[in-house]
Structures are given as structure tokens and as C-alpha cells.
Amino acid sequence: MKRILLWTVAITAPTALLMAQPTFDPVQTNAAPSGFPQDSLLKPAAHADDIWTPQGIGQGFRAGAQEIEASLGAGEETRDLGGKVPHDLMLARVDYGHMLGNRVGVDKWYGGNFEYIQEVFGGWQYRRVSRYLVGTTSLVRYNVTTGTRWVPFLDAGVGGTLTDIGRPDLGSLGEFNGQIGPGLHYFWRDNMAFTLQYRYMHTSNAGIQSPNQGVNEHICYLGISWFF
Secondary structure (H helix, E strand, C coil): CHHHHHHHHHHHHHHHHHHHCCCCCCCCCCCCCCCCCHHHCCCCCCCHHHHECCCCCCCCECCCCEEEEEEEEEEEECCECECCCCCCEEEEEEEEEEECCCCECCCCCCCEEEEEEEEEEEEEECCCCCEEEEEEEEEEEEEECCCCCEEEEEEEEEEEEEECCCCCCECCCEEEEEEEEEEEEEEEECCEEEEEEEEEEEEECCCCCCCECCEEEEEEEEEEEEEC
16 A cells, blocks of 8 residues: 555656646747746846837937937038138047937927037048147037938037147137037937038137137048937
8 A cells, every 4th residue: 555655656746746837828928937926027128219209210319318429520621711721630529419308399390309419529630731639519419300210410519629730720729619510310220320420610719819710621420329
């Protein structure tokens, strides 16, 4: 009798243990295993399109979304605002952006978001004689909602520059810069974009020190922007 009981326990115990294990529903692949609470599942990380309003990509950024942009550019001198000699430039810049609020002009062709941009740039003059310039610019950008992955924008701002470009067009190391220009983001991922931009940049010292002919550039930038 004891031998029968031992054999019964030996045969049934593994079966009972297997039946007690949690099972998965083959249909509901996202369901929690039976025997575990629903909240024990690992929750997925927030999706990249959290930078957008609930309407989706290209429908406007959520308030408080942020941006880091790195770009390289080349500038060609123009003398329409003064300047006696050419000052062609190679530049690199890094921008930090912060959306200033919810989108405005909802359901209008001009609807979009205002964004504050703080930019740091640096580079050198490669034509005529080698010279450096570094600076920072505070800008306001307006991003237009298009309902697509193409997001055009326009920004403008002012800042300060240090440069040894000097005479005959600049009279001091410390200068001011003013910049304005349109651009375009293409979101190849939900939170990352290729960025193309044209900027007009004027550098002068506002007449504080002579000479003050100014350095004026048409600049084209190409870069990558990350939104979070």
C-alpha cells in the first residue's frame, strides 16, 4: 500500500506543479500571464512622438518639448550692407531649443509653435586671410504645422561675437551679430530630423569703434536635430 502511495505522489506531483505554473494566452499576446497581476508587465518606454500634440507627427509640438541641433555651414560674403573685402566663412553651430507653449493658429495655414533658441557657433574665415570668429545668439523660431514629416520654420535673433577679422571692415574684437532665415526639418524618425537652413548674418559693433563697415554673410547650414 505504501509503495502504491509513493508511486502516486511521484507521478502526480510534477503534473500538479506544471498545472500551477502561469500560462500565456496564445491569442492575447499582450496579456499578462495567468497567475500574475496585470500591472506586473513591463510598461513600454514613452514613444518618441510624445514631443507632438496628441494629433500626431507634424500637427504641432507639445508645450515644453526640447531640441538639440548640430549643424555645419558655409557662408559667402555679400556687400549689400557694407564691407570692403570678401569674408567667406566656414561655421559650426549647436542649438538648444525649448517650445514656448502650445501651438497657435490651430486649423489655420500658419498654425505652429514658437520656440526659444540659444545658439553657440564658431568657425573661421577661409578666404583672403585666415581669421576666427565665435559667438552666441538668442533667437525666436516659429515652426509651422503641416500635418507631415516636413516642418518649415523661420527664426531671427541677435547676439555677441568675438573675432579677429579686423580692418578694413571691423574695428574691434567684440562685435554684435544679427541673424534671420528660413529652414526646414524632415523627420526621418519620430523625434529626429535632418535640418536645412539659410541664414543671413550681419556682424558689426553698432558704431562703438571705427571702422564699422560690417561683415555680411549668406550662410547655408545642414544638420541633425534631436527632439525630446
